Amino acid sequence: MRLGLLVDVSRCIGCFACVVGCKSWHGLPAGAPGRIRVLDLTFGTYPHVDRWILPVPCMQCEHPPCVAVCRFSACVRGDDGIVRVNADRCVGCGLCVVACPYGARSMRPDTGRADGCDLCRDRVSEGRAPLCVEACPGEALIFGDLGDPESLIRREIERTGAESLLKGYRTRPRVFYGGLERLKEGHPEAVPRLEKALSGCPGPETPRRAEEEDHEHDG
Amino acid sequence: MSRKTDSPTPHPDSVVPTLCHGCSYGGYNCGILAHVQKGVMTRVEGNPDHPLNRGRLCAKGFAATQWVYNPRRLTHPMRRRGEKGSGRFEKISWDEALEILAEHITETRDRFGPEHILLSKGQASSWFGLHHLLMLRFLHALGSPNFTPWSPYICYGPQLFYHRLTVGGPTYARPDYDNADLIIEWFTGGGQGGPARGGVETLDTNLRTVPTKILDRLERGARLVVINPQLIPLAANGRAHQWIPIRPGTDAALALAMIHVIIEQGLYDRDFVSDWCAGLDDLTAHVRPYTPQWAETVTGIPAGDITALAKEYATTPRAAIRISEAPQKRDLQAFGTAVPILIALTGHLDRPGGNIWFRPAARLGIDVLPKRVSEHARGRVLGGDTFYLRSQGRAFAHFPDVLNALINGRPYRPRVMLIYGSNPVVTARPADRVAEALGRLEFLAQFDVTLNPTSRFADLVLPAATRYECADLPCLWGDHLALSRRVVEPVGESRDELEATLDLACRLGMGPDFWEGDREAMVRDFMGPSGVDLDDLRESGAAGLTLEPRPGGDRRERWAEFFTHLPEGKVQLFSERLAGEGFRALPTYGGEPEDTVNTPELTKAYPLLFTDEHSDFFSHHGWMRDLPWLREQRPDPYIKIHPETGAAHGLCSGDWVEVASPRARMVARVELFEGMRRDTVMGQHGWWQGCPQLGFSDMAWWDGGVNPNVLYDGEDRDPVTGNSTKNTLVRLKKISPPAEARVSLVEGSAV
Numbered sequence A: 001m002r003l004g005l006l007v008d009v010s011r012c013i014g015c016f017a018c019v020v021g022c023k024s025w026h027g028l029p030a031g032a033p034g035r036i037r038v039l040d041l042t043f044g045t046y047p048h049v050d051r052w053i054l055p056v057p058c059m060q061c062e063h064p065p066c067v068a069v070c071r072f073s074a075c076v077r078g079d080d081g082i083v084r085v086n087a088d089r090c091v092g093c094g095l096c097v098v099a100c101p102y103g104a105r106s107m108r109p110d111t112g113r114a115d116g117c118d119l120c121r122d123r124v125s126e127g128r129a130p131l132c133v134e135a136c137p138g139e140a141l142i143f144g145d146l147g148d149p150e151s152l153i154r155r156e157i158e159r160t161g162a163e164s165l166l167k168g169y170r171t172r173p174r175v176f177y178g179g180l181e182r183l184k185e186g187h188p189e190a191v192p193r194l195e196k197a198l199s200g201c202p203g204p205e206t207p208r209r210a211e212e213e214d215h216e217h218d219g
Numbered sequence B: 001m002s003r004k005t006d007s008p009t010p011h012p013d014s015v016v017p018t019l020c021h022g023c024s025y026g027g028y029n030c031g032i033l034a035h036v037q038k039g040v041m042t043r044v045e046g047n048p049d050h051p052l053n054r055g056r057l058c059a060k061g062f063a064a065t066q067w068v069y070n071p072r073r074l075t076h077p078m079r080r081r082g083e084k085g086s087g088r089f090e091k092i093s094w095d096e097a098l099e100i101l102a103e104h105i106t107e108t109r110d111r112f113g114p115e116h117i118l119l120s121k122g123q124a125s126s127w128f129g130l131h132h133l134l135m136l137r138f139l140h141a142l143g144s145p146n147f148t149p150w151s152p153y154i155c156y157g158p159q160l161f162y163h164r165l166t167v168g169g170p171t172y173a174r175p176d177y178d179n180a181d182l183i184i185e186w187f188t189g190g191g192q193g194g195p196a197r198g199g200v201e202t203l204d205t206n207l208r209t210v211p212t213k214i215l216d217r218l219e220r221g222a223r224l225v226v227i228n229p230q231l232i233p234l235a236a237n238g239r240a241h242q243w244i245p246i247r248p249g250t251d252a253a254l255a256l257a258m259i260h261v262i263i264e265q266g267l268y269d270r271d272f273v274s275d276w277c278a279g280l281d282d283l284t285a286h287v288r289p290y291t292p293q294w295a296e297t298v299t300g301i302p303a304g305d306i307t308a309l310a311k312e313y314a315t316t317p318r319a320a321i322r323i324s325e326a327p328q329k330r331d332l333q334a335f336g337t338a339v340p341i342l343i344a345l346t347g348h349l350d351r352p353g354g355n356i357w358f359r360p361a362a363r364l365g366i367d368v369l370p371k372r373v374s375e376h377a378r379g380r381v382l383g384g385d386t387f388y389l390r391s392q393g394r395a396f397a398h399f400p401d402v403l404n405a406l407i408n409g410r411p412y413r414p415r416v417m418l419i420y421g422s423n424p425v426v427t428a429r430p431a432d433r434v435a436e437a438l439g440r441l442e443f444l445a446q447f448d449v450t451l452n453p454t455s456r457f458a459d460l461v462l463p464a465a466t467r468y469e470c471a472d473l474p475c476l477w478g479d480h481l482a483l484s485r486r487v488v489e490p491v492g493e494s495r496d497e498l499e500a501t502l503d504l505a506c507r508l509g510m511g512p513d514f515w516e517g518d519r520e521a522m523v524r525d526f527m528g529p530s531g532v533d534l535d536d537l538r539e540s541g542a543a544g545l546t547l548e549p550r551p552g553g554d555r556r557e558r559w560a561e562f563f564t565h566l567p568e569g570k571v572q573l574f575s576e577r578l579a580g581e582g583f584r585a586l587p588t589y590g591g592e593p594e595d596t597v598n599t600p601e602l603t604k605a606y607p608l609l610f611t612d613e614h615s616d617f618f619s620h621h622g623w624m625r626d627l628p629w630l631r632e633q634r635p636d637p638y639i640k641i642h643p644e645t646g647a648a649h650g651l652c653s654g655d656w657v658e659v660a661s662p663r664a665r666m667v668a669r670v671e672l673f674e675g676m677r678r679d680t681v682m683g684q685h686g687w688w689q690g691c692p693q694l695g696f697s698d699m700a701w702w703d704g705g706v707n708p709n710v711l712y713d714g715e716d717r718d719p720v721t722g723n724s725t726k727n728t729l730v731r732l733k734k735i736s737p738p739a740e741a742r743v744s745l746v747e748g749s750a751v
Helices: A017-026 A065-069 A095-099 A131-135 A152-160 A181-186 A190-198 A208-212 B064-068 B094-111 B130-142 B150-154 B156-167 B212-219 B251-264 B270-276 B280-286 B292-299 B303-315 B332-345 B375-379 B399-408 B431-439 B453-457 B497-507 B511-517 B519-530 B534-539 B576-580 B643-648
Strands: A003-008 A037-045 A048-056 A075-077 A083-085 A141-145 A175-178 B014-019 B031-037 B040-046 B078-080 B089-091 B117-121 B182-186 B223-227 B242-244 B319-323 B416-420 B443-448 B460-463 B473-477 B480-484 B608-613 B638-641 B656-660 B665-672 B680-684 B728-735
Touching: A003 A152, A017 A037, A017 A131, A017 B040, A037 A181, A037 A190, A048 A181, A048 A190, A065 A075, A065 A083, A065 A095, A131 A141, A131 B040, A141 A152, A152 A175, A181 A190, B014 B480, B040 B064, B078 B094, B094 B117, B094 B416, B094 B443, B094 B460, B094 B497, B117 B130, B130 B416, B130 B497, B130 B511, B130 B519, B150 B156, B150 B399, B156 B332, B182 B212, B182 B303, B223 B303, B242 B303, B251 B280, B251 B292, B251 B303, B251 B332, B270 B332, B292 B303, B303 B319, B319 B332, B399 B431, B431 B453, B443 B453, B473 B519, B480 B534, B497 B511, B497 B519, B511 B519, B519 B534, B638 B643, B643 B665
Parallel strands: A003 A175, B117 B416, B182 B223, B182 B319, B223 B242, B416 B443, B443 B460, B608 B680, B638 B665
Antiparallel strands: A003 A141, A037 A048, A075 A083, B014 B031, B031 B040, B078 B089, B078 B460, B473 B480, B608 B728, B638 B680, B656 B665, B656 B728
């Protein structure tokens, strides 16, 4: 199974239900970014302005940098394929926070340990979707098995040509964004700006080979 | 009270299907599933079986546990100790509290007359649900006519009044999103509240959503036009085909110019107008000067865009308009009548895809005992001689007249007031007169979940339980009956306001009219008109009950039925009733008391237009800003301005600024936003509340504080309804971050 998400940006209304819902579901404290963020950017100049709002979850990468840098086996990918933080093993070094290109990791102010998305393993193990997916009032998120060609998520990704963000880091994210075509048409600089905004650390510009990524959703 | 620090368990002791408190807690809201572990509500999620939100839930709904377990919850009744306004209280028992209240009520009723008793409620306990009806019944049983909730009579009520004056109907004709090909979302401020709702406007409360209905319809090729001074989230992500950045407060000019175009170009529905509308000739002559060119100078929208919008609306068979539920203008008559005129002229009234009278399948209700108010008392209702009240059977008191009566003592000074779940000192206008008025009461009792600035004027503060702590409450919307259920026991000694009111009524000797205090008996009576048994509803679990649709509920073009109360049974393009009362009978552009048209001389010193957002995803009116999960997304009171406006004032995002109108000032933090008119400053309604858990103190709500209401002219009112403006002219000045000043609501009480 390769569980992933498709974000239909045309349906995101920037309501933060995913952000607050996730915190509420997992009992996370206020004062830290949490496991999912929302970007809200404007493009163009008044009155010819476009506003684009989209959620930025953990990308559940196939090649997760957080797992690669963790010396304590706290960042792991389990047998279920889900990338997560095992808080019991985390010593709070913060390397995963730096390593994640998507800013998906943060330190919890109350425990001093890293916190990250686990795709709501508790819900998934009961056959449900992650909280963010089920909560979204716009119904903008689709969850499913990228490895199943018949799954709704696979079919929708193929139908819409949805792509991941920050592909140049080659982490092979399992989160795809559809509905960005209108944005790209109107503003060629949009995706680089988006990527810069969601990037978790002050690092290099988006690597130039971003356009060469291929077949990221193949089984 | 317990503070949960661990992650909620995946295996709660129980999961209770109930309704969300988020937007208002007495009414039909989104369905949720509340998890309980060892008697503590640990978290909530959307209820997939509830038709309104189908398992979806918004940020405010998810923050439920932080509301229930708010460390500042009122846990005991409190009585004022010391000077009125000092904010000093002492704890007393419920028994004592209700006895004191009963004494004051009895004394006032017997010595001065029942009309000296006022009762007010806010949105928290919903409109026209059981809370509303019980409070009205209680007041009437005492013999008082002075039902005084501030909000619907300066907010939604006046708009609904003009709508029905023009096109009749049992209620507001709402957009038929399911079938619309053109959707015009016309807000005058901006901001949404409860986005999980499926596009449904509950009876007459705020339509606070970006509904999935709109998103679904857009996917099927519908067009969306958003009219708003700012680029609201609904218009983002390529959704809006057009954003019309209208100058705040000038919406009537746009509507009138659209009418002009539609009539002049013969784009109106000739059959409908000739069969069902009266006054076309008068209207035609009247709108002649309201050209798109004129409207451009007023609204800032290019004349070509205005003309194109009018044509598009008129020529799209399935086109719907939604306007803000709370336009809040001094010049409300013009906007409030022009929009239903547009809907009628173009033949979109009660037709698929247009604005439709949706009727519920059934009704819930109790008798509010209007006849218990004597003719004499009814005749003494405050503001009773106004057309607004006379036309509605003098069913409630007129807010401006209540303020005058309290301050000036004319025609008499009310003495006792009960306020349920409302904070008029912050949310009503004008702020200083409201404060002065409340200070003149002999006795004020306030029911609420936490203290708020209005509490400073209270003699008695009574701890209300949240709906999660209250017993069964049936709620109806459309053809669905849902049950709000208790999730956990009330915190501290907080109490269901329904129960407390029944108790109070019994202590006043009114037991026979109040089910001898038996809440369940009352609830069964409340369900009576629907014919559904409470036990069946209880057993329906998470799904609730879907009723048979109202016979004929899907009929359309019901003009014969719904125009019967209109003069001649026709749409009032020219309002006979207003003419008969000596008011203007046609929508006439007047603008707001302080704007570029009426007070151009002020624009030198106050060059920017100011208005405020009514609510947003993280707060509702004056509350919920003390919930950490919500407050961290919007930490400070803010204004939004265009980056060029910011640059002209040397302001960056995050800077603190003083906003000064001709009469008062407020402070806020700057947020630069490209999607904002360059001449506009957008504040937000309702700020005062701190969030101690995140280190934010409560803030001043008076002149110089953070409450935009102080900026506006609260005296110049719509002569018909008494509505007042949410528009003014301002200037900006960068200031240093305000020193940490703790505004104390209460001294010496353990909260």
